[in-house]
Amino acid sequence: MSEVKLAAETRTEFGKGAARRIRRDNKVPGVLYGHGSDPIHITLPGHDLLLALRTPNVLLSLDIEGKNELAIPKAVQRDAIKGFLEHVDLLLVKRGEKVSVEIPVHTEGELAPGGNLLEHVLNALPVEAEATHIPEAVTVSVEGLEAGASVLAKDITLPNGVTLAVEEDAVVLQVLAAQAEEAPEGAEEEAAEAAE
Incomplete structure (x- = not known):
């Protein structure tokens, strides 16, 4: 940095x-x-x-x-x-001093097929790092994650000298199942009439 x-x-x-x-x-x-x-x-x-x-x-x-x-x-x-x-x-x-900061969480990769949504529960990860070596961000792979999957703070690889300042079991990212859209009442009847 x-x-x-x-x-x-x-x-x-x-x-x-x-x-x-x-x-x-x-x-x-x-x-x-x-x-x-x-x-x-x-x-x-x-x-x-x-x-x-x-x-x-x-x-x-x-x-x-x-x-x-x-x-x-x-x-x-x-x-x-x-x-x-x-x-x-x-x-x-001061140089060598540890400070508490929040670093942005970036994601890479594609979720499993199915239109699922990725929710950032924590947009920034609370960490402790040396003042002169604060990482700009952490990158997390979400490749192939399916609905219901979560990424916990302890699952994120941090650079040397950086430690978590949040509970290890804190959820950082989670995959939500795609919601099937329900057609409004009467829409099927209208579609059938329009087809005739």
Whole structure:
């Protein structure tokens, strides 16, 4: 997993008005916290942060006025309509430190024939991993699974150094039987009349 370097500035203005001014300058207000230290209120470059956050659990290397800090995103607030970043909470991490994160679950392969449906019970798998080696995702093969089959957390192969942060018997994926559609009442009679 690569680090994304961002230049951050500390900020002393707070509140809605200050946040609006920051966003108008194409920057994003944020808070950096963790390791028992006082929260640091920062401003980050908007476009660079938006690109960095496309990678799940991205590791950010922040240059805060000459001091370098490592952080991972904990909470990201976006505008509900336009989607731009409004605020970000970042958690301080250290190299070698284990952190709890959720990683996306991707699937590959085809289910057994029959029109069955694959349900993602967990879209993201809670795991513990070293802060500098967080996997971007896990891939699970669903090749040939039939209705009623489930994939449990313990069935997923994790990279070295990554451990589950959820019960081993937690259902991650399950295959649901295809539902036969019932014709509405009178449909057969209408079809027979139309055929005549």
